[in-house]
Amino acid sequence: MRQFEIWWANLPPPAGRRPVLLLSRNDAYQYLNKFIVAEITTTVRTISVEVKLGRREGLPSVCVANLDNIRTAARQWLDSRVGALPPSRHREVKRALGYALGWDELID
Numbered sequence: 001m002r003q004f005e006i007w008w009a010n011l012p013p014p015a016g017r018r019p020v021l022l023l024s025r026n027d028a029y030q031y032l033n034k035f036i037v038a039e040i041t042t043t044v045r046t047i048s049v050e051v052k053l054g055r056r057e058g059l060p061s062v063c064v065a066n067l068d069n070i071r072t073a074a075r076q077w078l079d080s081r082v083g084a085l086p087p088s089r090h091r092e093v094k095r096a097l098g099y100a101l102g103w104d105e106l107i108d
Contacts, residue, residue: 001029004090006040006057006082009073015039019082020073021051021065021093035078038093039069048099051085051092058083065093067100 001007001022009020020037028035040053042063050064059082085093091108098106 001035001078001081002026002084004085004087004093006053006059006084007037008079008082009037009077010079011039011071011073011077017079019059019063020078021053021085023070023093023097033075034072035075036070037073038065038067039071040065041069049096051089051096053085057085065096067093067096070097070100 003022003024003026005022006019007022008017010017019040021040022035022037024035040063042061044050044062044064049067052064053059054062094106095108098104
């Protein structure tokens with residue numbers, strides 16, 4: 001597991017089984033049992049807190065990581081790796097998180 005990977009997760013209701021984007025720093029996966037993730041949804045609103053994803057990232061259709069919907073996910077909820085965002089797109093996630101949290105220093 002690594003930051004910016006996409007995994008299928010079995011989240012508690014009402015979220016259920018859905019892909020998530022891993023946000024925790026890389027070394028956290030070695031010793032923590034819960035990680036910070038952003039839920040991925042097919043509800044696309046084209047707003048600043050969303051990062052567009054799709055087949056290029058291993059997902060079956062167009063969707064978004066919604067940084068308004070971040071949560072912790074237990075290790076045992078993570079089922080299988082889907083794909084990952086390339087380093088050239090990491091800034092998009094940081095910018096969306098900046099909007100979600102009102103952290104202007106992450107917004108270009």
